[in-house]
Amino acid sequence: MASGAAVLNPRRYLMDDRRFVGVIFLAPALLYILLLVGLPFLLAIAFGFSDVTVGNTELNFVGFDNFVAVWENDIFRQVFSNTVMFTLISQVFILIFANILAIIFTQEFTGKWFARFIFILPWATPVSLAAIGWLWMFDTKYSPIDYLLLQTGFLGPKGILSNSRNLFWLANPALSQISVIFVQVWRMTPLATVILMAGLSSIPTDILDQAEVDGSRFMRTLLQIKLPLILPIMVIALLFSMITMFGDMTVVYVLTRGGPVDYTRIIGLYSFQIGIEGGNLAQGAAMALFAFPLLLALALLMLRTASRAEVR
Amino acid sequence: MALLIWILQNFWSLLVLSFATLVGLRIAYRFRKYGATRAELSHILRRSPFYLVVLIFCFFAAAPFMIMFLHSFKVDGDLYRRPQPFVYRQDPTLEHLESLFTNTAYLDFIRNSVVVGIAVVIITLILALPAAYALARLTGRWGERAGILMFLVYLVPPTLLFIPMFRIVVMLGLKDSPLALIVVYPSFTVPFSMWLLQGFFKAVPPELEEAALVDGFNRVEAFLRVVLPLSLPGIISTIVFTFTLTLHEFIYALVFITNTSRRTLSVGVPTELILGDVYFWQPLLAAALIIAIPVGFAYNLFLDSLVQGFTMGAVKG
16 A cells, blocks of 8 residues: 555655654754754864964964863862862762662652652752852851851850851861762752652562562562662763763852862863853863763763663 | 731741641541551551651751741841841841842843743754654664764763853854854753653554554654644653753853843842842842742652653663
């Protein structure tokens, strides 16, 4: 029947061809993305090897000068280690909390809908706006956290933590780093939880039923069946939030702008400050490129894990 | 207004009271249903650590939002002089909320965000709907590879791209124009939506399309008339998440738009409502909260379908 129609009407035949329709359906999106990401990406590499600035539009090849300059820059080294440290430390906490929360939210309990609404807010709210809430919580003078600590005797003249009335969260080197990591954990945990929940709910029920028939208790089912089964998805959740965090500067931009000194400056923010605010496009691009091999390795690792998970 | 004042002045007692009432009602309900026996009591005791953990997590998640709500209505004197951040010593006021809408560019930010969001959603749907269908049904191996490529592209972070993009935007004369954001945002919304939609399309039984093909529709018609209407819930949740992704985006919006009245919410609120070192805390906190709550609702409403779409895309891939 179809071939008869094809002889009569070639256009109709084309519209029925899986391959042809597939190509014209996929091509626009693919081209748009490749153009919009591929072109700037190549340009970023070109910038990294040139002396382009905001004022001077000419691209002169300068070899590895930018990369050498960036690497010899002491601030950048600190910035690089900040980025890696913040990302790694926050992932540990995110993974712990996300596992607990995913187990909680795959069970039935009273008030689940409301609890889920609350716990997802940090992820649902635009980051820059949620960070404003924390900016106020960590305020130098009016911090509600400091007030609580003051009332409970941790702060104040005879305080255990400090003699002053305030901790100066975002002005103290160690505390500012802790604050930034805390806010990142706070806002990324729901995302990891949702990914893990998807993993937990995709475990075939017959496996769990069998475990129950065999008399497996809650903890045993959890540790010996559920966790091993969602391990690949856990790796995906982990890599996903690592990559998101690595490529984000919003939290530090709103909270500290990199201060005090350079204690909370991370690569994304520094390359913004040098490249856009300072006008040195070439060095800004070179900085961003420094992180790329790491990101690529993470992404490939993630894909391999994902494809293994599917084969299972 | 009187109600608002009363709620604000008794915020914590109301919170504790309403929670205690709910817990009490729940226990009373169980007692009536199962009898106030010893076994029932020990069941409740065994469950309580679980609820305690939930409560602690909820408290941490909600803390800044509660403070935002509580502090948006304080008069300056109450907020700054010998602070007692958790109670109202002077009457709450709506003055800061009014000034947010009348004296600042907040309404402009909202309008800009909505314009950019809607335009991006339209472009994303036009590009992602057919592409996701192609990945789900039409293309075999090479489509799978294209899908993986898209996924990799999604992982290239904006921090790497914003400098060259800034140069391109300036060259095209699009700086300070919402068009710059409208053109650039699909670079991350399209891969995201494709991945999501692909899952929903796979959930449509192939028999229905085959029936349509037998009835004389061609592939394109079968897609438009059969698959699209059947995946409408999935498409709506894709629209919601695409829109919120544009609301969240920060770096491009910060770099491309520097004119106050052209800025979008995510950048406008934290940069323009703070003048140098002078913070107008009440309007600032209110501005953040007003956006946070509706977006939070939308996420919760569509979360299940998000999870479903992603697992569909992954499991049957």
